[in-house]
Amino acid sequence: MATKIRDIMTAPPRTVSPETDIVTVARTMRDDDIGAELVTDGDELRGIVTDRDLVVRGIAAGGDPGKIKVGDVVSGVTATIGPDDSLERAAQIMRERAVRRLPVVEDGHPVGIVSLGDLAIEKDDDSALADISAARSNT
Numbered sequence: 001m002a003t004k005i006r007d008i009m010t011a012p013p014r015t016v017s018p019e020t021d022i023v024t025v026a027r028t029m030r031d032d033d034i035g036a037e038l039v040t041d042g043d044e045l046r047g048i049v050t051d052r053d054l055v056v057r058g059i060a061a062g063g064d065p066g067k068i069k070v071g072d073v074v075s076g077v078t079a080t081i082g083p084d085d086s087l088e089r090a091a092q093i094m095r096e097r098a099v100r101r102l103p104v105v106e107d108g109h110p111v112g113i114v115s116l117g118d119l120a121i122e123k124d125d126d127s128a129l130a131d132i133s134a135a136r137s138n139t
Helices: 022-032 049-060 086-096 114-122 128-134
Strands: 036-041 046-050 101-106 109-115
Touching: 022 036, 022 049, 046 049, 046 101, 046 109, 049 114, 086 101, 086 114, 109 114
Parallel strands: none
Antiparallel strands: 036 046, 101 109
């Protein structure tokens, strides 16, 4: 059983520039079957953009989605975790901050991402969340 974040994180993380339009990001998420990308400026983490951000802050706000930039809808990073931190620490941070995903940062640079589903699969593989997280996409 995994004990460290590096054992279950998705690496390398998908990253996107704040200048990328939200349609491009939405297509990448669809094609790669992911729900979030880290927003970076060069090698520096600026935030995280989720599929929900694209819909709620982007499309629902109106305007031309092809002209709305990720930087306009990005969620700021409220917490990060290191690759050598424990799974329990990740669960604690997610609970305290009410987030479903954490960027994994090492030496100030994003090296991965870990989700609530990743933790569920590893810690409680009989749970409904683990089953849903491990299932193949229905799209």
